[in-house]
Amino acid sequence: MSGECGSGENIAVSNKRCRNKKQTGKDVAVQGTNDSSIVSKCSMVNLGYFNDVFLKGFVNKTTRRAPLINRIILVLNIYVLTANENSPLKCNIAASYAFSFLQILSLGAGFDSLYFRLKASGELKNVVVYEVDFPNVVQRKATLIKNKQEFVELIGCIDEIRPTQMGRLYLSSMDYKLLGMDLTEIVELDHLLMQTGLNPACPTLILSEVVLTYMKGESSSAVIHWAADRFPSAIFVVYEQIRPDDPFGQVMQRHFTQLNSTLYALTQFPGKEAQRKRFLNEGWEECHCIDMNEFYVGFIPEQEKQRIELLEPFDEYEEWHLKCSHYLILSASKGFLTCLFLHPPPDFHFKKIDTLNPxxxxxxxxxxxxxxxxxxxxxxxxxxxxxxxxxxxxxxxxxxxxxxxxxxxxxxxxxxxxxxxxxxxxxxSIHLLTExxxxxxxxxxxxxxxxxxxxxxxxxxxxxxxxxxxxxxxxxxxxxxLSVKEIECSGDVPLPxxxxxxxxxxxxxxxxxxxxxxxxxxxxxxxxxxxxxxxxxxxxxxxxxxxxxxxxxxxxxxxxxxxxxxxxxxxxxxxxxxxxxxxxxxxxxxxxxxxxxxxxxxxxxxxxxxxxxxxxxxxxxxxxxxxxxxxxxxxxxxxxxxxxxxxxxxxxxxxxxxxxxxxxxxxxxxxxxxxxxxxxxxxxxxxxxxxxxxxxxxxx
CATH class of the missing domain: 2.120.10.80 (Kelch-type beta propeller)
Incomplete structure (x- = not known):
């Protein structure tokens, strides 16, 4: 009979199944962050923060997010994905004019609409976009794309959208490849990318929006090292959390832990300097990083800031600045590409002050x-x-x-x-007390x-x-x-x-x-x-x-x-x-x-x-x-x-x-x-x- 005691082999198999089941649960939780993120981006678009007609194609039901969330998502999109002249996307596309070809590799792309937005604006000439995410996420995205005629028309001939014999390439066209692969399987990912036409010799932009942090340290470092080793000329752009130990950071960590989405990299690489050294140690030649406050102050034009202020009522300044101080944008580069887009304008004055031996x-x-x-x-x-x-x-x-x-x-x-x-x-008189x-x-x-x-x-x-x-x-x-009395004042009343x-x-x-x-x-x-x-x-x-x-x-x-x-x-x-x-x-x-x-x-x-x-x-x-x-x-x-x-x-x-x-x-x-x-x-x-x-x- 099968009792409580079993052979060492059976116990090992059982333990492996438990570990696999636990890891599957974490993977599902991480995949769920994609759904939340895409709804937030739709909220931002619906309120006029950002123009993207394609996002709604990936969402069944839109929900209005708080102004704070809309602003955060906007700044990220301005930085990585828009016509901002200092964005890595623009810098890389501009750099591609000196070459015959450019590649964009988006790791953990989720339901992002980057490819469709660039294709519609005519900015994908001689550019190929590769998107990688969990197979379940990619399969859902591929289905949504196939069912939207405007997506199919942008990608190209419907006959070009077909699964291949490789099994993990869900969509393929001349300039768009959608791949389902766990990023921890870096050897298999490399093999699949090479099979689908990725050319290491071409200048390459690698994007990672809150992706590497969900991976254990050795796995995420392996991705960073692989990219540095594989591409002689590339830029790696990362957006993720920092500063886990202060009060806001503790609340942030607790939130992701409760979602079963532990932020592994946050503990091992808690700040900007630790992240910078990490990329340099893994083979990147140059690395710069700033937090989101530094970016907003130094890179967003004043006219754009004023436009943002007029979009919807906003009074969450503390939370806005705290959140921005707990997320960084990092750019690592090697070869012909540089990180000049993270260097602030000449008139930028933003000196950091730190306490000394308090x-x-x-x-x-x-x-x-x-x-x-x-x-x-x-x-x-x-x-x-x-x-x-x-x-x-x-x-x-x-x-x-x-x-x-x-x-x-x-x-x-x-x-x-x-x-x-x-x-x-x-x-x-208690009725006089108002909220x-x-x-x-x-x-x-x-x-x-x-x-x-x-x-x-x-x-x-x-x-x-x-x-x-x-x-x-x-x-x-x-x-x-205690008595309460409402006072009628005389004279010129100040503004409320x-x-x-x-x-x-x-x-x-x-x-x-x-x-x-x-x-x-x-x-x-x-x-x-x-x-x-x-x-x-x-x-x-x-x-x-x-x-x-x-x-x-x-x-x-x-x-x-x-x-x-x-x-x-x-x-x-x-x-x-x-x-x-x-x-x-x-x-x-x-x-x-x-x-x-x-x-x-x-x-x-x-x-x-x-x-x-x-x-x-x-x-x-x-x-x-x-x-x-x-x-x-x-x-x-x-x-x-x-x-x-x-x-x-x-x-x-x-x-x-x-x-x-x-x-x-x-x-x-x-x-x-x-x-x-x-x-x-x-x-x-x-x-x-x-x-x-x-x-x-x-x-x-």
Whole structure:
């Protein structure tokens, strides 16, 4: 009988079957990424981002993707596949004019429509396109092509579209070869390509869009080495993930692991330099790589950027920049072909800044009753209204078991060593609380809190101004009362906005709310400011002189010396800023002073800031000018020296994202960080699980 014990041979066979079954499951999962990708590309085309009439022929049903996904797919297509003069495709086709022939070899091509788009535009003269993917994917693509008359007409005579005796050549014409082959079978792939007419002596462009990373290291390196060894003159263009270890990278890795599509190369070759050395070690003569932020800033014309901004409402800047910093474009070359298309224009200034030997700051989880869903949110506001009492309002987070925009006001208070949180409000006025994100909530000295601005969607700013009054007359936290009142302001009302700042200032003995910057539905970045008299709620005209700061939103603002200290933000060119300005009170109004720093610090936006003595503390944020994420920077406002510090988050068991968060200085050297996170591209929404307490070193 067949019992639990068997011969060694039977066990070996069984183990092999299990491994094969497991590998088949992974292959199917990887093939599924093709279907998702092609739907995303159709979404982009349908909204006018890119012109491609052929993609719809490979999709049964189109789905509108989020603006963030549309933008990412667009940039990739502009780089590799379009008329952009710096794209590898254009450079290679131009190079082919010096030769009699050119080849394009697309590895893991999926349902890409590259061949049909080039053929229709007349750009495939003396060019042959070879596409390789899993046999199942290729068989489906071949069937779709045969059933579309416009595809057949472009390929050529219908008689030329026929399976061959080789079995793995699914379509063949004079300039198009569709091959079904697992890329791990590199010897067989080489044999099949040679049989179908690939000429190693011809200049060749090899494309790999998120393909090699799904292969184990030795297999993907074998493909890279084979290409370098086989083609004397070629360019190898790769687009795939990098930076697996920071919080966004951890979420990205977890997403692909859950899809059973492990990113093998990401661990072994985590960054640009590791990838560059890899290709050089495998035989390529020259290799350059940049991340997608560098490409977008340096290679996309300003006119095209402006066109993109007008296509659909967009307000996911943090996720856009984070995603772009986690994908690279690599070009390796040898022979007559060079990588000049990855060299930025002469007027391109994009210096990367990295922290040097930063100090480490300990962080601990804030002790709460439970992982309260009220504290899991981003794009919200927090205000410290009294010792150990914090108000939290709005944002995006958990509500009734689902994610959505929030309108509640929650009270976070410390009861012994434990922080508690509850949502509350005056039932008679709670209807005044509306959903809003990226608003401001400013705690005034008299225990009032002013909520201004914000949005529900990028087309719908919130126009109401609310005053929250906290009644703490009996001193008991349990009996704190909250009332909400909508304020009707007089005077010239500023444009509705969000991602602005609102700070209390004093002028001639009167208190004002200073509103600065932000964005609106029509203006992507604002550079105006306004003063709201906090006694009669009138908009006042107060003279302001001095050099005007750059337009910005998502900056930080702190009260300092009777005025305001503005730091960082996202500028008009959609590039993070590192400038600091002080709105200083004078006898006749205010004046802008630029705070000069003698050492560079990482530009950032979507951060928070606090003043500790004469030191400015910048916490978190998003940048594109560094290969590391901003964590803690301390700037001496007297000397201009800056000091970077990194957070030791070993005690935090989940990815700690320090953007779209709020923070409160609870003691002189303790900062409570509440919420944070965001929509991580197509990898899912990540919300920091609970508040953390940041313990700063002694500040001198």
């Amino acid at each position: 100090l480490r700051i300990t962080v601990s989880l804030c002790e709460t009753e439970t992982e309260n869903p009220l504290l899991r949110r981003f794009a919200h506001c927090s205000s410290h209204i009294a010792p150990n009492i914090i108000l939290i309002s709005g944002g995006f987070g958990s509500r009734d078991g689902q994610h959505g925009r929030l309108k509640d006001v929650s009270l976070m208070f410390k009861n012994g060593p434990v922080w508690k949180c509850s949502s509350f409000g005056d039932q008679g 809003r994100m990226f608003h401001s909530m400013t705690a005034l000295c008299d225990k009032r809190c002013i909520i201004f601005g914000g949005r529900t969607s990028p087309l719908k700013p919130v126009t109401s101004l609310l005053c929250l009054n906290c009644d703490m007359s009996d001193g008991a936290i349990s009996s704190i009362g 906005r969000w991602r602005h700042s609102a700070t209390e200032v004093i002028y001639k003995g009167l208190k004002y709310l200073f509103i600065y910057g932000g964005r609106s539905p029509r203006e992507l970045v604002l550079n105006d400011w306004h003063f709201l008299n906090l006694e009669d709620y009138s908009w006042a005209d107060i003279p302001v002189n001095g050099p005007t700061p750059e337009s910005r939103h998502s900056h930080s603002a702190c009260s300092w010396k009777g005025g305001v200290l503005i730091a960082g933000g996202l500028g008009a060119a959609r590039i993070p800023l590192a400038s600091i300005f002080h709105l200083r009170p004078t006898w006749s109004g205010f004046i802008w002073d630029r705070i000069e720093t003698v050492s560079s610090f990482i530009p950032r936006y979507s951060h928070t800031a606090h003043i500790i003595g004469d030191k400015l503390l910048l916490l978190g944020g998003v940048t594109i000018q560094s290969d590391s994420i901003p964590e803690v920077t301390l700037i001496d406002l007297k000397t201009g020296q800056s000091f970077d510090q990194c957070i030791d988050s070993n005690l935090v068991t989940w990815p700690l994202m320090l953007h779209n968060h709020s923070s409160v200085l609870v003691k002189e050297r303790q900062v409570l960080v509440i919420g944070g996170g965001g929509n991580c591209f197509s990898f899912g929404t990540h919300l920091n699980h609970q508040p953390i307490l940041l313990k700063l070193p002694e500040i001198r």
